[in-house]
Amino acid sequence: DIQMTQSPSSLSASVGDRVTITCRASQGITNYLAWYQQKPGKVPKLLISAASTLQSGVPSRFSGSGSGRDFTLTISSLQPEDVATYYCQKYSSAPLTFGGGTKVEIK
Amino acid sequence: QVQLQESGPGLVKPSQTLSLTCTVSGGSISSGNYYWSWIRQHPGKGLEWIGYISYSGSTYYSPSLKSRVTISVDTSKNQFSLNLNSVTAADTAVYYCARWPNWDPFDYWGQGTLVTVSS
Numbered sequence: 001d002i003q004m005t006q007s008p009s010s011l012s013a014s015v016g017d018r019v020t021i022t023c024r025a026s027q028g029i030t031n032y033l034a035w036y037q038q039k040p041g042k043v044p045k046l047l048i049s050a051a052s053t054l055q056s057g058v059p060s061r062f063s064g065s066g067s068g069r070d071f072t073l074t075i076s077s078l079q080p081e082d083v084a085t086y087y088c089q090k091y092s093s094a095p096l097t098f099g100g101g102t103k104v105e106i107k
Numbered sequence: 108q109v110q111l112q113e114s115g116p117g118l119v120k121p122s123q124t125l126s127l128t129c130t131v132s133g134g135s136i137s138s139g140n141y142y143w144s145w146i147r148q149h150p151g152k153g154l155e156w157i158g159y160i161s162y163s164g165s166t167y168y169s170p171s172l173k174s175r176v177t178i179s180v181d182t183s184k185n186q187f188s189l190n191l192n193s194v195t196a197a198d199t200a201v202y203y204c205a206r207w208p209n210w211d212p213f214d215y216w217g218q219g220t221l222v223t224v225s226s
Contacts, residue, residue: 001170034212036154043203043216044154087154091212094167096144098154 002027004090006099012107019075021102023088028068032092035064035073038101039084047086048073080106109133111204111217119198119224125191129204129217136185137162142207143187145178147200148219155200159207160187194224 003026013019023033031051036044046055048064051071061076075082083106088099115127129143136143145157158168160178168176177190191198201221205213 032210036212038154043218044213046212046214049212085153089154089212091207091210094159095169096156096159096207096213098156101153 001095002029002090002092002097004088004097004099006086006088006102008102009100010103010105012105013078014107015078015080017078019078019082019104021073021086021088021104023066023071023073023099025069025071025090029090029092031067032090033064033066033071034089034091035062036087036089037082037084038087044087075104078104078106109206109215111206111215113202113204113217113220115220115222117221117223119194119222120226121195121224122193125189125194125198125202125222125224127189127202127204127220127222128186129188131185131187131206135182136180136187137182140209142167142209143178143180144205144207144213145189146203146205146213148203149197149200157189157191157202196224198222199224 005024033051035048038044052064063074065072085101085103087101110132112130119125142159144159160166160180175192180187201219203219204217206215
């Protein structure tokens with residue numbers, strides 16, 4: 001089964017900083033990669049599908065890139081409301097594995 | 108607008124079976140190429156996919172839980188259910204149901220329900 005490895009597991013950055021989270025699949029998944037944002041006590045929210053397609057209503061400071069095994073979620077200018085945990089997930093086929101998550105905090 | 112709602116006991120004793128139901132509204136569970144999933148999240152931890160069922164009853168379970176999990180569907184009630192047997196405290200988690208459209212990410216989620224395993 002394909003494993004999804006996210007890094008870092010947590011980060012602290014200042015408002016306005018550029019933040020990058022990586023996700024690596026143990027085998028190629030073409031672009032069947034999603035990114036979710038989860039705030040405490042809330043349901044995960046889909047930010048990006050197909051590795052780079054921004055969902056409607058998601059701020060343009062979020063972007064995704066990559067294909068095959070290596071993927072990146074970038075927040076171009078970190079805002080206080082971006083404090084959350086971010087998860088990648090493969091959906092090419094079952095099992096529909098999530099990455100371990102990256103907790104983003106404000107410094 | 109499709110909505111999913113989990114229901115079931117919030118407290119289960121060790122060694123017993125955890126049983127949850129997800130009721131789908133705003134659309135038929137039998138329509139479209141969808142797979143109805145269960146996902147859980149241990150307190151303070153990440154998301155763990157448990158498995159899915161199609162409207163026709165085909166299933167796929169996480170290898171780590173396969174020996175203890177059964178997912179079933181009741182199309183007449185527009186519901187699907189999760190049974191997890193021989194539970195321990197390690198199964199304490201928020202359990203979510205969600206819809207997987209196949210070849211796309213999960214598009215609808217329930218609000219989640221906390222299940223605590225304790226005597």
